[in-house]
Amino acid sequence: MTATTPDLHTTESGDLDPESVFWEARPELAAVRQTARAAMASPWAVLGCVLARVSLSVPPSVVIPPLGNDRSAVASLNVFVGLVGPSGTGKGVATAAAEDFLATPPGGGRLIEKLPLGSGEGISHTLIDTDSEGDVTPSIRSVWFDVPEIDTLTALIGRQASTTSSELRKMFSGEGLGFQNSDAARRKIVPAHSYRAALVAGVQPLKAGPLLDDAAGGTPQRFLWLPATDPGAPDVTPPAPEPLSWSSPVLATEHRRTPLTVAASITAILRKERLDRLREVVTDGNGQQSLVRLKVASLLALLARRLDVTEGDWQLADYIMHISDRTRTRMRDALRIEAAQAARARAEARAAFDEHQDDAAVHRTADKILAKLTTDPTPASTVRAALGKNLREYIEAAVDSLIRRGLVERLDDEYQGRPRILLRLRA
Template identity: 45%
Template sequence: MTNPDTFWSERPILTHIYQYAQARRVSPWATFGGVLTRVIAATEPRIQLPAIVGGPGSLNLFVGIVGRSGQGKGASQAAAASCITISGGAIFDTITVGSGEGLAASYVQRVKDDDGNLTVEQHSESALFDVAEVDTLSALAGRQGSTLLSELRKVWSGERLGFQNRDQARSLPVESHTYRAALVVGVQPTRSGALLDDADGGTPQRFIWLPATDDHAPDRAPLAPPPLMWHAPGESIIPTIDGRRTITVCDSAWNIIDRARVARLRGDGDALDGHALFSRLKLAAALAILDGRGDVTDDDWRMGGAVMDVSDRTRAWCREAIRQQSIDTNRARAEARAESNVTAADHAEIVAINRAKDRIVSKLGTDWVGGASLRKSLTQSLRAHFEAALDELAEEQVIEISRDQSGTRARLTGSRVANSSPPLITPDNPRDSAARKGDTQGVASPSPRHTLVTPEEVPA
């Protein structure tokens, strides 16, 4: 297997892409993905892979450029566009993705013939779809009744596009292998769930995942080499046989794909990597075409595997980013709940202490009152806050506290007694029941801090 770090020195065109990307301060892998999609878009749809599994294989290619915001996903595609000059091949426009039904409209349209009847006419055979942010794809795919992801999966395989409508005038069928498509999507790792979550449908395994980063970016940018001229393969390179121009595939690749297919027929294989070998074959064919050839060699197959290794690691990076984001989100929610609970608990404690303080003050006068008696005057729920209430009252100089061998005693301070007066009798502030009965033994006049004693505060 090719070491991805030495991949760039394998061929002159790859060295050129690497040097050009570093000169433009963008990711070589992202630029490579952009170059491949442009080369594939310029490769006419009659050029196909052999029928190893089922029918002929399409070269249609999907690439995800993965990077955080500001890491140059879009800049790498601009570099890819100027890195090589395309000569010949299919003419393509760079367009964005709309609805699933709109994909077919990228290639065909309804026109009236000489008799005034509507017929389907193909106006383009190739398109390069460019989606700057995967969120756009996610929003489109998330619409009610959206068929975008299912239609994109058909595009990747070169299958027939369009829907059979009751109104034939609105039907836009595109026959299989009559169109070429390349798709580039900018993907932020934490937003990649839009693709990864459709693993059961087979969407993520149809993408080549390439990083928008460059661990080996030099401190000083080198000079950019001039663009290279790339010539689309002609008939002499890939001849037409029975209406198709079929790329030849080396035995090693053919046998590996065949054995893996047999294993999947027998129920084995991973869902996410069900199309991994087909993706590798597409990459190998794209590398051959980029190199000006029409045959997938053992070297192409090996190098395609190196790119798939990078893709697998980049896809794993996305999965880890989503996992870590989920952990961080859950932790933040837990901390918010804990903080809310603490705040509520603190508030409840403050209320309880204040009630205990009011109750204690209502039982005190100029004479010392024992702590046991004061504690007993509190309801069961307030007794846990007795010491805190005493300490706060002492700090506020409302009471004096004596603690000795005989225990804790308390009484109102002199200034408190002098300034005390019966509180205003209102429905919200009734006098203490003992005071209303005239039982003042050992009890001073109610303090202004006296508040309503609720039923739950009646001493046990």
């Protein structure tokens, strides 16, 4: 850890609060927090949106270098951010605060266009342009795919034969997008690493189930999950700081591939993890989490207008991933609690229904018993035999009810040396 990055793993019983240490680690982070609190928004949500805007402001030629020796195996800086909180926590406010925070001069970044998310086929149409002669050309824009409510995304993913989920996963990695189609107007093929895109979604925890359930496909592991709430919000709203004057360290129109420089210590960690997965030493489904962390570290470096990703960036990104993991865990816990409550409610409703059905059956059985009895004693076995099979299990409860109501009398008797029960109507 570099000297400029304080220890972010101090325990709660220590003298330092890790979250405060994080926000005070760099001037731009402190400014993000103050901007968020001036807007009465979550600092984490605003930071997630700021990092998304940084990603969209640098050209797609800026990439994360490969771990191996295949120079084409670069990684994109495209990011997915989930802003998690109940309705009314100001996810839209956080998005607007982030936009105001970065003061990018003309030519200092790419044109960012905010668009709703559509189908998988629609993604490629959005990320490519057509010139005056009708020829397809890579877009000079960056696209912020805005999903105010997670229901929209889960509905798109859940459609029959939907390609949205697979296209999003490719978009995260900067892979080629689009589908071969006989109709030239619908055939939009987007080359790999020719576009810049980010997905920012508002997530109500109890509606996130379908997305979190796509863990086998790897979609939720590609998200940076950040809380849209701020438990430490001050009573007195601070003044807004001056916007951060920022521009991309690489020209927005630069087409030559520009790999970031990643510290050797970080590369060593990632190479070991990759080898462990190749050798099946590690077999969990969190392979994308290290890439998300590296993207976050890279965006923190770019926010500081650097092209080198340092150990300090890596440690700060580690704390952000800690917040992301905690937020995703809380979502899963909320879903489990809701599922348990729903199961309990169903069980109680079923029990109440069964009890009602049993009460009705007891009443029907009692009516039939009364119809069979006279003031003369009748063997209980005879009464039982006269009942339908579906009512015989209720005879004891029905007789007890009739006795309590004073309508029937029970007599103990013997017949051929064996005890028997007789029933008769009370006179």
